Amino acid sequence: MKMPAPQKLLALLxxxxxxxxxxxxxxxxxxxxxxxxxxxxTPAEALARLKAGNERFAANHLLTRDLAAQRVATAGGQYxxxxxxxxxxxxxxxxxxxxxxxxxxxxxRVAGNILNDxxxxxxxxxxxxxxxxxxxxxxxxxxxxxxxxxxSVELGHLxxxxxxxxxxxxxxxxxxxxxxTTRVDAVARENVKLAMRQIRERSPILAxxxxxxxxxxxxxxxxxxxxxxxxxx
Ligand SMILES: [Zn+2]
Numbered sequence: 001m002k003m004p005a006p007q008k009l010l011a012l013l014x015x016x017x018x019x020x021x022x023x024x025x026x027x028x029x030x031x032x033x034x035x036x037x038x039x040x041x042t043p044a045e046a047l048a049r050l051k052a053g054n055e056r057f058a059a060n061h062l063l064t065r066d067l068a069a070q071r072v073a074t075a076g077g078q079y080x081x082x083x084x085x086x087x088x089x090x091x092x093x094x095x096x097x098x099x100x101x102x103x104x105x106x107x108x109r110v111a112g113n114i115l116n117d118x119x120x121x122x123x124x125x126x127x128x129x130x131x132x133x134x135x136x137x138x139x140x141x142x143x144x145x146x147x148x149x150x151x152s153v154e155l156g157h158l159x160x161x162x163x164x165x166x167x168x169x170x171x172x173x174x175x176x177x178x179x180x181t182t183r184v185d186a187v188a189r190e191n192v193k194l195a196m197r198q199i200r201e202r203s204p205i206l207a208x209x210x211x212x213x214x215x216x217x218x219x220x221x222x223x224x225x226x227x228x229x230x231x232x233x
Contacts, residue, residue: 029063032070032103038079038131043216046081046134051231053099058227065101074103081105082134083126085195087113091224092140098229106132112145113137114164115195115202124205127215135206135215137195138229139188140222142181146188151179168194185221192219 041049056062083106084094094100094107106126108119115137126132139146148158149165168190175183196219200207209215220229 029065029070029101032073032101033079033081034073035077035079035131038081038133041081041133043133043213046132047136047216047218047231050082050084050098050134050136050229054097054227054229056099057097062099063101067102070102078103078130080126080130080132082136083108083123083132084136084138085109085113085115085119085123086138086222087111087140087143087145089140089143089145092138092222094138097138097222097227106130111158111161112143112149112165112191113139113195114145114161114191115198116164120199120203120206123199124203127209128205133215135199135210135217136220136231137192137199137218138220138222139192141185141188141224143184143188146191147179147184150174150184150187165191165194189219189221192221195219 080103082104084098085108086092086094088109088111092109094105094109098105106122108122110116110119123135127135145162146165146168149162149169153159153162165187168187171190171194172183172186177183196217199217200210206215206217210217218231218233220231222229
């Protein structure tokens with residue numbers, strides 16, 4: 001039986017209303033980090049926020065954010081609680097995998113999440129000048145850059161970048177297949193630990209903040225399939 005037009009419209013409105021109701025049942029985050037909330041955050045709390053955000057991402061229960069309100073609130077200044085170094089990989093954006101909004105985290109991204117002087121300078125800015133409480137170095141499974149380093153790939157400027165991963169490659173026995181997924185993931189973990197060591201060794205500014213407990217330093221491995229990040233100290 002054909003539905004009369006007004007009834008059709010009512011049915012449509014009800015469906016839209018129901019859909020909107022579902023959406024607003026999720027917590028709405030309109031506020032953004034400010035100076036007070038950043039100052040009140042400890043390194044342990046900053047890590048807990050990343051872990052909780054990653055749980056939401058993995059479960060596909062993302063917060064509903066008012067990005068326009070966050071944009072306006074942060075236009076005059078930013079007070080992120082963490083700085084994340086992660087891979088260039090299109091599946092590893094920190095804001096997505098940790099379910100964060102505008103002004104929440106600094107995110108440095110480069111193939112293979114390697115550390116260099118420019119990234120170190122960016123971290124020093126994030127922590128010493130801009131007050132971030134946590135440095136998280138986050139690698140991921142099936143990393144193309146790490147695989148390239150395992151296979152000694154050479155290509156233009158990428159050659160020099162992959163060289164920085166070689167100490168991590170050397171730390172994992174090659175086995176029968178040097179570029180097997182198991183080995184690449186093991187090297188990715190070593191590569192995160194390498195960057196963590198380099199942060200302490202090469203930046204007196206960050207080392208002092210970490211020693212004094214003002215800033216935390218953690219590593220993490222992001223599993224592309226589950227979306228979960230396994231953290232380690
Ligand atoms: Zn990668």
